Amino acid sequence: GVGLAGMARGAAAQEALEPNSWEEITSYNNYYEFGTRKEDPAKYAHTLVTEPWSVKIDGLVDKPGEYDFQDIMSEMTVEERIYRFRCVEAWSMVIPWNGFELADLLNMAGVQDGAKYVAFETAYRPDEMPGVQYPVLDWPYREGLRLDEAMHPLTIMATGIYDRPIPNQNGAPLRLVVPWKYGFKSIKSIVRVTVTDVEPPTSWNVAGPREYGFYSNVNPNVDHPRWSQATERPIGGGLFAKRIPTLMFNGYEQEVAGLYEGMDLAKNY
Amino acid sequence: MQALNQILRRIPVWAVYLLGAIPAPWLFYQGLTGSLGVDPIEALEHRYGELALQLLIVVLAISPLRRFLGLNLIKFRRALGVLTFVYVSLHLLVWLILDVQVPSQIWADILKRPYISVGMAGFVLLLPLAVTSNNLSVRQLGPRWRSLQRLVYPAAVLGGLHYVMQAKGFQIEPLVYLSVIVGLLLLRVPFPSLLNRFRQVDSA
Numbered sequence: 001g002v003g004l005a006g007m008a009r010g011a012a013a014q015e016a017l018e019p020n021s022w023e024e025i026t027s028y029n030n031y032y033e034f035g036t037r038k039e040d041p042a043k044y045a046h047t048l049v050t051e052p053w054s055v056k057i058d059g060l061v062d063k064p065g066e067y068d069f070q071d072i073m074s075e076m077t078v079e080e081r082i083y084r085f086r087c088v089e090a091w092s093m094v095i096p097w098n099g100f101e102l103a104d105l106l107n108m109a110g111v112q113d114g115a116k117y118v119a120f121e122t123a124y125r126p127d128e129m130p131g132v133q134y135p136v137l138d139w140p141y142r143e144g145l146r147l148d149e150a151m152h153p154l155t156i157m158a159t160g161i162y163d164r165p166i167p168n169q170n171g172a173p174l175r176l177v178v179p180w181k182y183g184f185k186s187i188k189s190i191v192r193v194t195v196t197d198v199e200p201p202t203s204w205n206v207a208g209p210r211e212y213g214f215y216s217n218v219n220p221n222v223d224h225p226r227w228s229q230a231t232e233r234p235i236g237g238g239l240f241a242k243r244i245p246t247l248m249f250n251g252y253e254q255e256v257a258g259l260y261e262g263m264d265l266a267k268n269y
Numbered sequence: 270m271q272a273l274n275q276i277l278r279r280i281p282v283w284a285v286y287l288l289g290a291i292p293a294p295w296l297f298y299q300g301l302t303g304s305l306g307v308d309p310i311e312a313l314e315h316r317y318g319e320l321a322l323q324l325l326i327v328v329l330a331i332s333p334l335r336r337f338l339g340l341n342l343i344k345f346r347r348a349l350g351v352l353t354f355v356y357v358s359l360h361l362l363v364w365l366i367l368d369v370q371v372p373s374q375i376w377a378d379i380l381k382r383p384y385i386s387v388g389m390a391g392f393v394l395l396l397p398l399a400v401t402s403n404n405l406s407v408r409q410l411g412p413r414w415r416s417l418q419r420l421v422y423p424a425a426v427l428g429g430l431h432y433v434m435q436a437k438g439f440q441i442e443p444l445v446y447l448s449v450i451v452g453l454l455l456l457r458v459p460f461p462s463l464l465n466r467f468r469q470v471d472s473a
Binding site for chain 1: 367436
């Protein structure tokens, strides 16, 4: 927690962050398991049963197993993180998350030598998720990070917004938040975390490898094939909202640029 | 069907114009007042675009409806066609002015992004139809007016394709629109040899 507070002060741009309203954050979501329209998750996600909930942690860890959500929470330190959230569709919000560092969870399970990546999986419940009857993506939704990205202090598992439990449409009961990557990397309603030594397949990359890379770092200089990523539309500005320039690594360049030193970010998009 | 056609004959064309035009300002007003959700720009852009496609489908359905069911909506075809053009234009304007905003970006997008090129091509094909949708043009162009109106066929396919190409992942709805458009166009293809063969089998 202390480290992050220092980091937040370090990035000057961070201080001006004005969070979006609860209404904005919880009514405009991409969660295709509940439908492809932005209003679908808020309408249909109430059917998702999030109690009880457990997360299977497996792969290259010392203590693999099913971890009960409540047991995880009793071990973790939850704090507020106000982050920019930049969707690959070129809109953005500012969200006051509550959560704990993913590194703490991984350390709890004990990451073994030779681990290089972390894979994540969303719940797949056809009875509770009306959207999965359509083959929009190859369900269940999967995401992945390189181990150093996963262990980075900015990377959190969010369990709340505005000090309230995270609503279903935002990925209850726990979801990943990687603020310097496009929003789809921040996988929701996680049921499985696998530590591995190979780059895991990720849903959008499998669906459209030309459009969605494994890294998907926010980068104003590398366009999506179907739209420019140079600017974004901040949600909450109404019908005449002005576009604003998109920041490299979504404004977290100071903190994370080092992770990608020497990499061609146009190739590793 | 005869009775239905009687009723339809009594509906004035201006009523169709009026009814069809209402959603345009209404949606804009909803966008202003927050009823379209927290991202009214995207919502307005999509709603105008969907309305344009829906109207286009109605326009394309008019002649098959008459041919196969005897339902006569020809009287309203021009009104529905003009309304289609209005909603395509509004969709385009929202994209230009409210969404993209940066003039230099607009031209780059049209050239660089296939789904935008396709949508734009559809709009360009509709332009001469909109310009000539008046009695004077019909008289002046004579038989050429009818041929010109056939531009609506490629324009409709481009419109449906534009919708399919902008979708993220594999989505059903845009594919349904495109299939309906292609289906309505296929109904127009004359298959004389095929029909003759059926008739021969019948009489044999």
